[in-house]
Amino acid sequence: MSLSILAYLAIILFLGLSAYKAYKYAKMPLHGRMELYPVPKEQGHEYGGSYFEEVEWWNKERKVNHMAELIDMLKEMLFIKKLFDNQRPLWWLSYALHLGIYLLIAWTVLLIVGGLTLLAGGQVSPSSGIWGALIFYLTAFTGLSGLVLATFGSAMLFLRRIFDDTLRKYTTPQEYFNLALLYCATVSGIFVWINDLTFSTAREITANLISFTPFEVSGLLIAHIVILFIMFTYIPLSKMSHYVGKYFSFHKVLWENEPNLRGSAMEKKVEQALARRSTNSWSAPHISGQAPAEE
Amino acid sequence: MINQKDLRPKDLGRSDEQLIKLESLMELKAPYDAEGMEPPFTEPKQAWREKYCASLDGYVGIDKLTRPQSKEEEDEFVRKFLRGLEKVFTDANSGVLQPFLLSFEYCAKCNTCSDACHIFKATNSNELYRPIFRSEVLRKIVKKHFTKSGKLLGSFVGADIDVNWETIARLGELAYRCNLCRRCAQTCPLGLDNSLLAKEIRKVFSQEMGIAPSPLHEKGTVNQLKTGSSTGITKPVLLDTLEFLEEDIEELYGLKIKFPVDKKGADILLTHNAGEYMAWPENPIAFAILFEEAGLNWTLSSEMIGYDNVNYGIWYDDAQAKKIALQQMKAAKDLGVRRIIIGECGHAHKAAAVVADRMAYGEDKIPVESCLPLLWDLVKSKALKFDPSKNNFPVTLHDPCNVVRQMGIVQPQRRILKEICPDFREMTPHGVDNYCCGGGSGFAIMNSMNFAEFRNKISARTKFDQILGAFQDTIEQVEPPKYVCAPCSNCKGTIRDILEYYQATEKFNVHYGGLVELMVNALVSMKKPFFEFLE
Numbered sequence: 001m002s003l004s005i006l007a008y009l010a011i012i013l014f015l016g017l018s019a020y021k022a023y024k025y026a027k028m029p030l031h032g033r034m035e036l037y038p039v040p041k042e043q044g045h046e047y048g049g050s051y052f053e054e055v056e057w058w059n060k061e062r063k064v065n066h067m068a069e070l071i072d073m074l075k076e077m078l079f080i081k082k083l084f085d086n087q088r089p090l091w092w093l094s095y096a097l098h099l100g101i102y103l104l105i106a107w108t109v110l111l112i113v114g115g116l117t118l119l120a121g122g123q124v125s126p127s128s129g130i131w132g133a134l135i136f137y138l139t140a141f142t143g144l145s146g147l148v149l150a151t152f153g154s155a156m157l158f159l160r161r162i163f164d165d166t167l168r169k170y171t172t173p174q175e176y177f178n179l180a181l182l183y184c185a186t187v188s189g190i191f192v193w194i195n196d197l198t199f200s201t202a203r204e205i206t207a208n209l210i211s212f213t214p215f216e217v218s219g220l221l222i223a224h225i226v227i228l229f230i231m232f233t234y235i236p237l238s239k240m241s242h243y244v245g246k247y248f249s250f251h252k253v254l255w256e257n258e259p260n261l262r263g264s265a266m267e268k269k270v271e272q273a274l275a276r277r278s279t280n281s282w283s284a285p286h287i288s289g290q291a292p293a294e295e
Numbered sequence: 296m297i298n299q300k301d302l303r304p305k306d307l308g309r310s311d312e313q314l315i316k317l318e319s320l321m322e323l324k325a326p327y328d329a330e331g332m333e334p335p336f337t338e339p340k341q342a343w344r345e346k347y348c349a350s351l352d353g354y355v356g357i358d359k360l361t362r363p364q365s366k367e368e369e370d371e372f373v374r375k376f377l378r379g380l381e382k383v384f385t386d387a388n389s390g391v392l393q394p395f396l397l398s399f400e401y402c403a404k405c406n407t408c409s410d411a412c413h414i415f416k417a418t419n420s421n422e423l424y425r426p427i428f429r430s431e432v433l434r435k436i437v438k439k440h441f442t443k444s445g446k447l448l449g450s451f452v453g454a455d456i457d458v459n460w461e462t463i464a465r466l467g468e469l470a471y472r473c474n475l476c477r478r479c480a481q482t483c484p485l486g487l488d489n490s491l492l493a494k495e496i497r498k499v500f501s502q503e504m505g506i507a508p509s510p511l512h513e514k515g516t517v518n519q520l521k522t523g524s525s526t527g528i529t530k531p532v533l534l535d536t537l538e539f540l541e542e543d544i545e546e547l548y549g550l551k552i553k554f555p556v557d558k559k560g561a562d563i564l565l566t567h568n569a570g571e572y573m574a575w576p577e578n579p580i581a582f583a584i585l586f587e588e589a590g591l592n593w594t595l596s597s598e599m600i601g602y603d604n605v606n607y608g609i610w611y612d613d614a615q616a617k618k619i620a621l622q623q624m625k626a627a628k629d630l631g632v633r634r635i636i637i638g639e640c641g642h643a644h645k646a647a648a649v650v651a652d653r654m655a656y657g658e659d660k661i662p663v664e665s666c667l668p669l670l671w672d673l674v675k676s677k678a679l680k681f682d683p684s685k686n687n688f689p690v691t692l693h694d695p696c697n698v699v700r701q702m703g704i705v706q707p708q709r710r711i712l713k714e715i716c717p718d719f720r721e722m723t724p725h726g727v728d729n730y731c732c733g734g735g736s737g738f739a740i741m742n743s744m745n746f747a748e749f750r751n752k753i754s755a756r757t758k759f760d761q762i763l764g765a766f767q768d769t770i771e772q773v774e775p776p777k778y779v780c781a782p783c784s785n786c787k788g789t790i791r792d793i794l795e796y797y798q799a800t801e802k803f804n805v806h807y808g809g810l811v812e813l814m815v816n817a818l819v820s821m822k823k824p825f826f827e828f829l830e
Contacts, residue, residue, distance in 0.1 A: 028389075036477055057668075245401040270655075
């Protein structure tokens with residue numbers, strides 16, 4: 001029962017704190033333009049061009065390619081393209097971790113779907129029809145590959161930071177802790193599920209967690225769930241929440257080149273932003289209007 | 296002094312007279328790979344060490360940052376910096392809060408940005424110039440003083456730096472070892488921007504502590520707001536200058552051209568970096584020849600700040616930037632022009648078209664365009680007739696970061712060059728991947744103490760190497776002349792200085808200039824070459 005509560009709480013806290021963080025960034029005041037080309041939604045984005053390449057650009061219809069923006073965003077989200085392009089050796093390790101995490105997210109969803117299937121009286125096994133077999137094999141594939149990749153990735157990134165002279169100088173103990181936490185979460189998972197490679201027990205436990213049904217638990221499982229709880233709560237509070245930040249840094253900063261044209265929605269936002277008075281102000285004499293004491 | 300390889304961000308507060316010494320630099324391409332082709336490093340004077348902060352790398356960028364005379368002054372300096380730093384995170388900084396916090400908070404320290412930095416590259420990967428080095432120092436100070444985690448957990452979260460006068464002064468200097476070119480931000484997998492943090496440090500120094508390099512502040516924005524131009528050119532001086540230029544045009548090229556000034560209701564208000572009138576008058580002359588021959592309805596402004604499109608504020612002080620930008624908009628509005636065309640000045644492009652875009656609204660805003668698409672339009676539409684054979688010498692193009700990487704104006708200038716220069720060759724890399732000239736963010740005009748050496752040897756080194764690369768086939772022959780086209784005043788200033796520093800004009804006949812000069816040189820109507828080096 002208490003494990004069920006802990007599991008639900010972990011998910012609620014993870015989603016809630018992540019959403020709160022996104023809300024905080026979304027609510028920040030309109031900032032000055034800081035776009036950086038190439039901006040994928042621009043028609044000439046292949047070479048980094050923009051609407052500024054047109055004479056009287058402000059008089060012409062703006063062509064925005066949202067699909068190109070979406071594709072670039074997906075390339076970043078799914079493949080970490082910039083790292084692939086600019087630092088391949090690190091990409092292999094980082095991508096192993098991230099792909100592992102994506103697979104484990106899929107695995108979790110599949111466990112829930114499988115658990116719900118069991119609760120609904122269905123079966124999940126190779127011989128229980130297309131649905132049951134699909135869930136069975138996908139769960140096994142995502143769980144096994146996810147655990148292996150995420151464990152390998154977090155361990156290698158941890159070791160790379162220790163043995164790389166440059167990275168070591170910049171890595172704080174907290175940053176080692178972040179990687180160690182991910183590693184502990186996956187390794188404890190491996191220990192828990194090592195004798196359950198098809199995750200049938202995991203699915204039953206998930207069904208029990210969903211339905212608040214008491215079940216027998218091992219000390220190892222309790223430790224795993226507690227680590228997961230800590231991890232899910234901690235991630236949104238730490239800079240590992242870059243899944244939130246990355247959206248804003250690309251969409252709202254580097255790729256945000258909306259011009260302030262007469263009658264546009266942006267003009268309205270600018271008007272509102274300029275009307276806002278700040279509660280803090282700078283103190284240098286040329287701003288505060290006070291002559292420096294010694295002049 | 297520390298071996299740079301062992302340097303860590305928390306060392307910035309150490310008591311060494313000089314933290315690191317630059318000795319190893321990237322090897323330049325031939326013929327500058329030979330011994331003795333490059334002037335050696337010089338030592339900073341003892342008097343500079345005593346008066347300023349030369350304790351970072353031996354260079355002094357901020358001539359207004361002087362050493363305290365008492366413990367009280369030292370404490371006050373630290374207190375002011377921390378007070379300003381705290382404000383960076385408040386609504387006093389709302390125009391940059393979201394991008395700043397993202398870059399401040401999320402760096403994964405993957406170190407992908409380092410290889411993108413031309414200064415880091417030029418110094419053979421010197422730790423001090425690693426883009427995340429400066430950012431990490433700033434994070435450590437903030438964590439130590441303003442976060443609960445830093446106060447409770449200390450070094451566990453990285454709050455392990457001594458914050459004293461030396462730390463802060465060196466950090467201030469270090470903010471002027473970045474050209475704010477943003478090339479590193481292009482490579483960041485998280486979309487973060489180290490230059491933003493460098494600029495915030497500059498802002499704290501200027502906006503809170505009143506400390507900024509005098510070429511940017513006193514002689515720059517303050518002078519511009521007082522006289523109308525950072526060059527000190529006032530309205531009467533401008534009008535006199537234009538008269539002289541008209542005489543020059545007639546005398547040199549036999550053309551009778553009258554600069555249109557304060558023409559109400561003109562289609563175009565053309566704005567120049569006023570430095571052009573003094574350092575490169577051939578640039579405003581070339582614009583006038585092209586615009587008149589094409590029959591454009593254009594004007595210059597002689598009103599306050601309307602004749603100088605520079606805005607040094609965008610490099611170090613948001614308040615100064617805004618005052619200047621609004622004054623420039625007012626000049627255009629008062630004239631009733633339809634659009635502003637920015638001449639060949641990169642940072643003026645960005646300041647007017649991008650940074651100032653959200654500083655006003657409604658009728659106060661006059662549309663801003665770059666000169667480059669308009670110039671291409673004149674070529675494409677055959678409004679001007681060219682004879683490309685007049686430009687039959689090797690020409691390469693420098694991409695000003697503000698125009699290309701930060702505005703996406705990539706093709707118009709190339710299309711023009713491909714039309715009018717038969718021997719046009721690109722630098723490697725180019726376009727949005729270009730390297731900064733090394734003069735970006737104020738370096739081009741910062742010449743206090745030994746800072747010019749830092750620019751010529753280090754920040755402009757990669758650009759010089761690119762120039763050598765573009766001309767490798769002819770560099771060691773005096774003929775033909777070689778031309779670096781840099782459609783930006785600050786870039787031109789930097790390239791002028793490196794060509795002189797490395798004696799590349801004298802020894803290898805390498806020249807530099809803008810784009811419009813090349814266009815005028817190729818005009819069929821011109822009876823004689825526009826460039827002195829062709830005469």
